[in-house]
Amino acid sequence: MALSEKQRELIEEIGIYHENNGFQPAVARVMGLLLVSDKPELTFDEISETLNISKSATSNALNMLLNTGHIDYTTFSGDRKRYFRIRSSNWRELFNKKMEDLSGLNNLLKRVLEVRKRENPEYDVKLKDFIGFLDYLKQQLPELIENWRKEKE
Amino acid sequence: MALSEKQRELIEEIGIYHENNGFQPAVARVMGLLLVSDKPELTFDEISETLNISKSATSNALNMLLNTGHIDYTTFSGDRKRYFRIRSSNWRELFNKKMEDLSGLNNLLKRVLEVRKRENPEYDVKLKDFIGFLDYLKQQLPELIENWRKEKE
């Protein structure tokens, strides 16, 4: 698996991005490699060797990514290897997860208003405001996506 | 600092949320406490004692949160203590950071298209689509916020 210097750099940057999103380093690099490599599908050994990570780390990373639906694989008859690739539907899901995270935050904030009793309700105003905004965003998002679809054509 | 069982639970949940967003555990609990406590402003010792974290951990957490603009404090004349509180403007900033994160992802994905050369361009279609969507979202967001403001009135 030959990679240009630019490709290697970008794999690291994508790796750091995914690390910041809770992936462990090796897992994050695998995501980067599958995204950046010229070939869209790579074998276990190609991944392990290109990234210089052990077989066990490679195995763990791939199984983790398979379980979380970030990657899948194809096979070819007469070839025992699996060919791993990014799941293309993954993008929409990745975005959805970000939105769900915001939605989870919003639920926590709503509970904050329930459990605390501030004598001065002024402190609640900004928080209620933000909660309202997140609700509005969630409600508007389908329409926004619909508009984008239309505009594309 | 008396806290109900519900308040304690919620502090933990908010703590975990913030841990997942890269905060360290004690820091995340301080955020939770300041958000959930009945009193909007708490002293160093109240925080330390309520959360059962050492003075040094409390000091580190508060300075970290001060430096990153998540909290600030007031003082009262003739009282040496500082009274720490969540910065209310923090909400909008928190949301902005999420959006910037998406924008950073988008920049990485644009670079992916530049550095890899896939013989079969079919693989690029979905990716280009997602990039387009993120661009659209970023562009539409100000308008969305504006509409929300109007609708509130």
Place this chain on the structure above:
DNA sequence: TCATTAGTTCATAATTTGCAGAACTAAAAA
């Protein structure tokens, strides 16, 4: 002037994490 308060800093201890390496397994190939 001495004691107290409100924190800070430092050395260190306790986890936690992330990965490597080796031994293993199950299926296919020779």
Place this chain on the structure above:
DNA sequence: TTTTTAGTTCTGCAAATTATGAACTAATGA
């Protein structure tokens, strides 16, 4: 049947993270 392939699982280590406790500081108060 033996060997090879394509991984998996287990043990253990190294590094990073996180928190503690004790010693310190700088300002206020008695």
